[in-house]
Amino acid sequence: MITWDGPDNPQDPFNWPPRKKWWTVGLGLLAxxxxxxxxxxxxAAHEAIAEDFGISDGPFPHSYWTTTSWGVGAALFPLLLFPALEDWGVRPVLLGVYFCFVCLLVPIGFAPNYATLGAVRFFSGGCVPLMSDAVASMAANVFQGAKARSVPVALYVLVYLGATSLGPVVGAAVLRQQHLSWRWIGHVELIVTGALLPLFYVGLPESRGGAILRAKAKKMRSGEGSTLAYMADEADPTPLRQRLVSSLTRPLDMFFTEWVVFVSAIxxxxxxxTIYLFTHSVDQVYGKLYGWTPVQAGFIQTAIVAGEVLGTALSLATxxxxxxxxxxxxxxxxxxxxEARLYAxxxxGFVGVTGGMLxxxxxxxxxxHWMVxxxxxxxxxxxxxxxxISIANYLIDAYSEYAASALAAVGLAENLAVAFLPLASSVLxxxxxxxxxxxxxxxxxxxxxxxxxxxxRWGKEIRDRSPFMKEATIDRKRDLGVVVDV
Structure with a gap:
């Protein structure tokens, strides 16, 4: 049975030097x-796309279906595929999904009709959260303990939100070049992501400890003497199909039965x-009040990015x-x-989102003045x-080994909101x-x-009533050597 040769084994990602840890996580964050x-x-190009394909936004905002199809793909793909991909290790998952994503960028700039654009966006939307989940796994694979993970988790959320808010800015920058059509948004994105693929292929190490040990066991089995070497999970008799069904149903079960997961997801x-809704509502607000074009309104998203940096600083400072x-x-x-994770x-919620909305x-x-x-x-x-950031850290701490399922439930709700909430922007x-x-x-x-x-106020009572949280609490006590009555 293959395990680490002692707690200080240098191959164990938890024992990597800090430079290697941050190099690995940094590459994932870049991807x-x-x-x-x-x-x-x-x-920023919804008007140009609508004009090109003869799409009307009256009485329904049909030009926003490209965002909706992206969000639906982002909601479904991780739930269905990530449990299976997880067994392959982080490196092959990230590289494989990234390569598929690059290929899916090709049709965006050459789409002959609106249906093609919507279909391609569905599959590219499915790739992004699969890859982001792999990046989130990297932080958990190389940084041990809640305190060590605080900064990587905060950066992970910042990168995702910051990239989302900068999307319209990049699109607006392309469209500002009046000799370029909206299709060049896809071309530029393809060039940038494709150029980075060799860097990830050469520089990204495998960070999942189980995958490293599994590769070692496989090498020993195929070498001289055909050593009977196996990882612990390789000896698990549970069929793959059963494990997939469990991984698929547990997030849904937790969403509907765990009050904390349900509220966190909503x-x-x-x-x-709301962030995605603003990518559309600013067109209406700044366009009607100040006569701005969609391209000009796209640049205003940099204000949201500045806020996201401040929000990350607040989380780390608290x-x-x-x-x-x-x-x-x-x-x-x-x-x-x-529950102390929720102070930020x-x-x-009150000062930032509610105050900002008002x-x-x-x-x-x-x-x-528009600056106000x-x-x-x-x-x-x-x-x-x-x-x-607070929700992610809280669910990781409260649910321990079930945190991945809790976060999957939250991710499903998030991406469904991304898919459908912006459609209400125009009418709202x-x-x-x-x-x-x-x-x-x-x-x-x-x-x-x-x-x-x-x-x-009632954190302990809530955890006592939750079988998932209760098990996580028992595990923490056992790690500290506390005698637990079961």
Whole structure:
């Protein structure tokens, strides 16, 4: 049975030198960044696409179907495929999915009709979260412990959100060159992502410890003497089909039976869906109030990116609150309380998202300078980032080995919101008006931001009632040598 040769084995990714750890995670973040822009990069070109293919946005915003098909693919593919891909190791998954993604960028610039564009976007949308999940695995594979993972998880969320918000900016930059059509957005994206493929192929090491040991066992079996060497999970008699069904159904089961997962999923879905909604609503708001073109409005997304950087800084700056909670933890003494991860989310939810929405709402008058409502966008970006980082860290701490399933449930809800919430932007801001549309979103945010108070107040009782959380708590106690009555 192949295991690590002692706790200090240099091949164990947890024992890698810091430079190698950050090189590995950095390459993954770069791959996630260049690909995550794909979700929103066509937002600035929706009018040009509609004109090219004869698509009408009245009475329904048909030109936004490219975003919807992308979001549906992003929701379905990880749920169906990632459990199977996980057994192959991170390197082959990331490289394989990245290569498929590059190939799917080719038809975007040459799509002969709108249906082709929508179909290609569906499959490219499925690739991006598969790759992002692989990147998230890297952080867990090389950084051991909640404290060590805090910065990588924060950067992972920042890169995903920042790339999403920068997508319209890149699209607008291409369209600003008046001699280039919207198809050059696809061409430019293809050139950049294709050029990076050799770097990832040469420089990305395998970071999943199980995959490294499995490769070692396979090599020993095929060498001289045909040693009977196996990994522990290779001796698992559970059929692959059964494991896939379990991996597929557990996130759905947790979504409908775990109150914490359900609320976290709804809150995260609303937050991320709002970012995508803004990629469309800014066209309406800045266009009607200030006469801006979609290309000009696309550049305003940089304000959201600035906010996302601030939100990441807030999350990292408040990490000491989480660490300080260990001193008052009576349940598992000496370890931080999982609910302490949510302090930054409360600030982000109330001050950032709710406050930013109200600024974006009630400063939306032609007589008010455009910089004022742009401050509202910055606040929303900061608040959304703080919320998503807090939720991710909280679910990882509270659910331990079931965190992947909890995060999969959240990811499903997020991508469905990405798919369908932007479709409501046109009607929402037209029928309710700029002021009341954003106010409604702000009120929803305020209600969701109040939920952590319930979790913080009754955290122990909630964990005792949850079989998944209870098992994670028992594991933490056993790791500390505490006698556990089962």
């Amino acid at each position: 996630s960044f260049v690909c995550s822009m794909n979700g929103s990069i066509l937002a 809150w995260a879905a609303f937050s991320l869906g 990490n000491h609150w989480y660490e300080a909670s260990a001193a008052r933890n009576t349940e598992v003494p000496g370890t931080p309380i999982p 989310a409360i600030i982000g 600024v974006y709402a009630w400063a939306a008058w032609a007589t008010v 409502i742009t401050v509202g966008l910055t606040l929303v970006g900061a608040g959304t980032t703080a919320v998503l 801001y037209t029928d309710l008006g700029f002021q009341w549309a954003s106010t409604l979103l702000g009120l929803v945010s305020a209600v969701l931001a109040a939920m952590p108070f319930v979790v913080i």
